[in-house]
Amino acid sequence: MFETLILILDSTVRLSTPLLLACLAGLYSERSGVVDIGLEGKMLGAAFGAGAVAYVTANAWLGLLAGIGVSVALGLLHGFASISNRGNQIVSGVAINFLAAGLTALLGQTWFRQGGRTPALPEGGRFRDIAWPYAEQLREIPVIGPLYSELLSGHNILVYAGFLAVPLTWWVLFRTRFGLRLRAVGENPAAVDTAGISVAWLRYRAVIACGILCGFAGAYLSIAQGAGFGVNMTAGKGFIALAALIFAKWRPANAMFACLLFGFLDAVSIRMQGQEVPGIGEIPVQFFQALPYILTVILLAGFIGKAVPPKAAGIPYLKERS
Amino acid sequence: MSETPAIELRGINKSFGPVHANKNIDLVVKKGSIHGIVGENGAGKSTLMSILYGFYHADDGDILVNGKKVTIADSKAAIGMGIGMVHQHFMLVDNFTVLENVVLGAEDSAMLAGGLDRARIELKRLEEEYELRVDPDALIQDLPVGLQQRVEILKALYRSAEVLILDEPTGVLTPPEADHLFKILEVLKKEGKTILLITHKLREIMAATDSVSVMRRGEMVATRETQNTSMEELAELMVGRSVLLRVDKKPAVPAEPVMEVENLCVTDQRGVQVVKDVSFSVRAGEIVGIAGVSGNGQSELLETLSGIRRATQGRLKINGETIDLGTSTLDAADMRARSMGHVPEDRHRMGLINSFSEYENSILGYHRDPAYSSGLLMNIAAIKENAVAEIGKYDIRPPNPMLKTASFSGGNQQKIVLAREIERDPEVLLVGQPTRGVDIGAIEFIHSRLVELRDAGKGILLVSVELDEIRALADRILVMFDGRIVGERGANADEGELGLLMAGVEDNAKMSVEGDVR
Numbered sequence: 001m002f003e004t005l006i007l008i009l010d011s012t013v014r015l016s017t018p019l020l021l022a023c024l025a026g027l028y029s030e031r032s033g034v035v036d037i038g039l040e041g042k043m044l045g046a047a048f049g050a051g052a053v054a055y056v057t058a059n060a061w062l063g064l065l066a067g068i069g070v071s072v073a074l075g076l077l078h079g080f081a082s083i084s085n086r087g088n089q090i091v092s093g094v095a096i097n098f099l100a101a102g103l104t105a106l107l108g109q110t111w112f113r114q115g116g117r118t119p120a121l122p123e124g125g126r127f128r129d130i131a132w133p134y135a136e137q138l139r140e141i142p143v144i145g146p147l148y149s150e151l152l153s154g155h156n157i158l159v160y161a162g163f164l165a166v167p168l169t170w171w172v173l174f175r176t177r178f179g180l181r182l183r184a185v186g187e188n189p190a191a192v193d194t195a196g197i198s199v200a201w202l203r204y205r206a207v208i209a210c211g212i213l214c215g216f217a218g219a220y221l222s223i224a225q226g227a228g229f230g231v232n233m234t235a236g237k238g239f240i241a242l243a244a245l246i247f248a249k250w251r252p253a254n255a256m257f258a259c260l261l262f263g264f265l266d267a268v269s270i271r272m273q274g275q276e277v278p279g280i281g282e283i284p285v286q287f288f289q290a291l292p293y294i295l296t297v298i299l300l301a302g303f304i305g306k307a308v309p310p311k312a313a314g315i316p317y318l319k320e321r322s
Numbered sequence: 323m324s325e326t327p328a329i330e331l332r333g334i335n336k337s338f339g340p341v342h343a344n345k346n347i348d349l350v351v352k353k354g355s356i357h358g359i360v361g362e363n364g365a366g367k368s369t370l371m372s373i374l375y376g377f378y379h380a381d382d383g384d385i386l387v388n389g390k391k392v393t394i395a396d397s398k399a400a401i402g403m404g405i406g407m408v409h410q411h412f413m414l415v416d417n418f419t420v421l422e423n424v425v426l427g428a429e430d431s432a433m434l435a436g437g438l439d440r441a442r443i444e445l446k447r448l449e450e451e452y453e454l455r456v457d458p459d460a461l462i463q464d465l466p467v468g469l470q471q472r473v474e475i476l477k478a479l480y481r482s483a484e485v486l487i488l489d490e491p492t493g494v495l496t497p498p499e500a501d502h503l504f505k506i507l508e509v510l511k512k513e514g515k516t517i518l519l520i521t522h523k524l525r526e527i528m529a530a531t532d533s534v535s536v537m538r539r540g541e542m543v544a545t546r547e548t549q550n551t552s553m554e555e556l557a558e559l560m561v562g563r564s565v566l567l568r569v570d571k572k573p574a575v576p577a578e579p580v581m582e583v584e585n586l587c588v589t590d591q592r593g594v595q596v597v598k599d600v601s602f603s604v605r606a607g608e609i610v611g612i613a614g615v616s617g618n619g620q621s622e623l624l625e626t627l628s629g630i631r632r633a634t635q636g637r638l639k640i641n642g643e644t645i646d647l648g649t650s651t652l653d654a655a656d657m658r659a660r661s662m663g664h665v666p667e668d669r670h671r672m673g674l675i676n677s678f679s680e681y682e683n684s685i686l687g688y689h690r691d692p693a694y695s696s697g698l699l700m701n702i703a704a705i706k707e708n709a710v711a712e713i714g715k716y717d718i719r720p721p722n723p724m725l726k727t728a729s730f731s732g733g734n735q736q737k738i739v740l741a742r743e744i745e746r747d748p749e750v751l752l753v754g755q756p757t758r759g760v761d762i763g764a765i766e767f768i769h770s771r772l773v774e775l776r777d778a779g780k781g782i783l784l785v786s787v788e789l790d791e792i793r794a795l796a797d798r799i800l801v802m803f804d805g806r807i808v809g810e811r812g813a814n815a816d817e818g819e820l821g822l823l824m825a826g827v828e829d830n831a832k833m834s835v836e837g838d839v840r
Contacts, residue, residue, distance in 0.1 A: 187418070
């Protein structure tokens with residue numbers, strides 16, 4: 001029983017990581033007032049970029065860099081449409097999702113001829129799990145042993161990066177000048193403008209930060225958790241991350257808990273597959289997959305506290321013509 | 323040789339597309355003075371100040387700060403030259419603390435902690451020097467507007483502003499808050515700061531400034547020493563013709579009551595009782611004014627009577643019908659059907675849909691009227707015809723019923739609402755803040771239309787926070803304080819006495835008058 005729990009928690013961590021990275025990415029963007037429904041597309045683009053480059057170079061780090069590059073480029077596209085040209089942020093985000101879904105499959109097929117997938121990664125093209133010191137020796141100690149050896153130890157570096165990004169994001173938002181301005185521009189861009197700070201440049205930086213984190217999330221899928229890119233491999237994770245962001249009320253620590261919760265539901269659903277629950281029978285996987293959305297809707301309806309988005313989110317900034 | 327002026331503008335021009343907002347503006351502002359700039363809405367005051375603050379760029383012309391010619395590329399440059407601005411709509415982040423708002427854009431370094439600590443000390447010093455007290459850790463959203471404005475002033479002072487521009491600073495303030503603001507400005511002046519006060523309220527100019535410049539249609543038409551001018555002269559300069567600041571009206575000839583309110587109580591959404599046992603009547607052919615500082619239950623009273631808000635108890639007699647407001651489910655349309663017109667306090671929120679065209683707005687609330695609607699389709703031709711007629715009668719400019727109401731000035735928007743309500747010929751008209759954000763010329767027009775309606779034998783209930791307006795129009799004045807009617811006075815009531823009533827000082831005068839009669 002305890003072992004089962006550890007295993008579920010272990011896969012919770014693995015499944016939460018891409019959600020967490022994407023969720024924090026969205027947090028930077030939305031805190032600056034740029035709604036980003038294109039997390040999904042950026043993750044997918046990054047996953048493809050990482051998978052392709054890691055295969056060709058047999059270097060995971062170059063793969064990660066490529067993933068970040070693709071994701072930031074898509075982010076800048078979103079920024080160009082919604083910040084510079086004051087376009088509708090939802091439309092721009094949706095466009096990026098379509099663009100990424102189509103382009104990755106098309107380029108994948110053209111380059112590798114494996115139905116849109118990238119070939120299996122060679123040695124060195126993938127981030128390996130890192131065993132912590134004495135993980136093997138401590139495994140036998142009751143309770144603490146498995147916790148240490150299974151749960152803490154034995155993940156790849158992107159998992160640790162994802163969880164370290166939580167306190168880092170908190171620190172950036174609430175302890176630095178950039179964070180203060182970022183939060184301000186998402187609430188009242190006119191206040192930032194009249195204080196002599198460029199609204200556009202601030203938002204661009206937020207969009208770039210978002211792109212970098214989405215790059216991590218995408219690379220995680222194709223070259224850390226998986227061993228190559230598969231068509232549409234994000235499978236809605238970007239949207240779950242967006243739901244988690246709302247669930248977390250746009251706060252970093254909450255984001256971590258929300259992503260862990262959603263990851264946990266995912267882990268449980270995998271575990272429950274084909275298993276009979278006494279008295280209920282087999283619970284369909286779809287039920288668990290729908291839960292994050294259902295929980296978010298319940299939250300939005302005002303049953304669990306209140307989720308107030310940044311006031312200026314979604315509104316292009318235009319200097320008022322008095 | 324006189325001292326170098328703090329600010330000098332020479333030949334400033336600025337156009338927005340076809341609109342020439344500033345034409346060849348010259349302006350000299352003496353150091354250490356309070357200089358007023360008056361003009362009607364749209365005269366170009368805010369544009370000029372935004373140019374000075376680097377928010378817009380002038381098409382041509384020179385700006386001199388302390389005698390030196392400068393180019394102000396952006397707000398940052400303006401701040402660097404010691405120019406600070408308190409905007410009409412505060413530039414504050416609502417869910418930030420006072421301290422965070424003050425340091426935003428003026429943080430010392432990439433890390434916040436040091437800057438926040440310095441700001442805390444500096445705020446303490448400013449607080450002592452200028453008597454600008456405010457809790458640095460309070461959230462902006464929890465502060466009343468008066469204090470929010472103080473934070474704006476502190477922001478400017480924290481950036482060591484020597485010249486402070488205030489754009490319509492009293493628009494959102496209650497009279498006591500406005501008085502307090504002027505005291506603060508006096509202190510700032512004593513400390514050697516230069517203040518530019520932009521307003522359209524002449525009374526404030528006379529009370530607070532040393533000199534005043536008048537703008538009209540993008541031009542600077544005159545500059546006067548305040549002590550050598552008068553409200554009448556300034557009003558004439560602003561409008562370009564002589565205007566009547568007093569309303570010309572005959573004594574009222576009231577007849578039977580057309581509206582009677584008894585024991586009305588209203589509770590707001592927070593569960594607080596905001597209207598407490600209010601009873602009064604309005605007779606045909608009179609204007610009853612409700613005076614009071616904003617937030618004392620007047621808005622709720624008006625909304626309840628017009629059918630927008632529910633009462634907990636009370637009766638309303640109108641048109642011979644008695645309505646139990648405690649149980650009534652009559653909505654705004656039902657009240658209109660009972661011949662009660664309503665000019666709401668906030669025309670943007672309730673009076674108009676600004677993205678609709680003028681002709682559509684001209685029948686809002688009356689759109690079910692068979693004259694305009696067959697039940698399924700609107701009778702666009704009839705609506706437009708009516709709109710054109712109202713535009714002519716109320717001198718609404720530009721005279722184009724197809725234009726969105728967002729493109730009309732405040733005064734003309736208000737005339738659209740007024741025309742819509744008055745032209746349905748109501749027996750009772752409820753009017754809230756009829757001239758808020760309206761220029762002088764339109765105020766004169768609106769006031770005379772209300773008096774005409776009164777003389778036509780209709781009853782008018784007027785709610786206004788502008789005591790001058792109440793005194794000018796009302797035949798009877800009721801004062802509301804804390805949800806109650808605390809006093810009733812005649813048309814020529816003493817201003818000081820009304821002020822005391824509005825501040826909640828007990829009404830003993832009424833009793834003593836009644837005693838004398840006995």
